[in-house]
Amino acid sequence: MKCDADTLAALQQIPEFDDKARARLVQFAEAVRDENRAQNLIAASSLDQIWSRHFLDSAQLLHHVPRGTGPWLDLGSGAGFPGLVAAILRPECDVRLVESRRRRIEWLERASVRLGLDNITVIGSRLEAAEGFTAGVISARAFAPLPKLLDISARFSTIETIWLLPKGRSAAQELDDLRGWRHTFHVEQSLTDPDAGIIVGTLAGKKVARA
Template sequence: MIADEATARSYVASLCDDTAMQKLDQFVDALIAESEQQNLIASATIPILWQRHIADSAQLLEYVPRGTGLWLDLGTGAGLPGLVVAIMRPEMRVDLVESRKRRIEWLERMRDELELDNCEVIGSRLENVETVPAAIISARAFAPLDRMMAVAERFSTRDTLWLLPKGRSAAQELELLSVKDRKMFHVEQSRTDDDSGIIVGKLARK
């Protein structure tokens, strides 16, 4: 398990190039500064920001081959995991869905400052977003699994991979799905927390 900041940083560096690491450093500095103005991340996580937020987001890339199509990040908030993915995979299109005004402004500023041409900020409730087929759907803290599936399944195809960090509730949330859908998903152990899991799978009914 990734248990400290040095290990977290080394792990992230193993998944991207030096340019991405420089942008991640810039992002981390900006995230800490902005968190004094709005509640982007819990203040208790700032001393372990690389472990708790950056590596926690970056680990999702291990499930995604390079060259994959659209990555749709729901309720992206501070840009976790969406901005981290966009920084580390500049060849991949990443759409960030966020409805809160101040966070939309933050995401747009980060996209521009970090020159993330592959990233689009969609400032809207998910219900109002135009339907497009996504290769990857992620959500770190969007809604309980059953509710999220109900509003997001229209973006999913038979091949869409769902990557859903769910913390300690991962196994419990799987029980919210129908038996058929539940068989198509499983829980992977998080690299950053022994008690946390990532729900991974594809929708059976698509």
């Protein structure tokens, strides 16, 4: 689970990637490897590429988030991507991880302690049941199709909230198909996959139907 030269070079373009963050990511990789023996956090075949497929894939989102923006709400955090990586790179940021599966909730709580992160809150419930608050950033990786994602999470957003939605190869199509919302979304190319995209932007709310 070593970090290859190209991935390391890309991570070094992120100002927050310092020696302390790197050491924590090494710990995180070890924790994922250990936990993967008990539950399938990530595909076993991707463990050797964890630095590129999971760490850099998560860390690249910080290019779109000015320092001081928060709190950061990560939907369906699962194994901790991108939420735990964001918390590692920005330890001053209030990061809140939403996860409804019991074993994943317990994993996120253990991982936060193991990594010495005191800026993490694990919200162990379905998003629909979570108490509302205003998020500065909302991220979601493989959480839900775009229309459903917006329907259930827009209540956490204002017109200033930054949305970061890695959507793989479906990003452009999902955005083209989106109807009924006022937004500034656009697609950024992923640094880890030339065919994958990240939907980035802000949301102003639902369009008002004309009589």
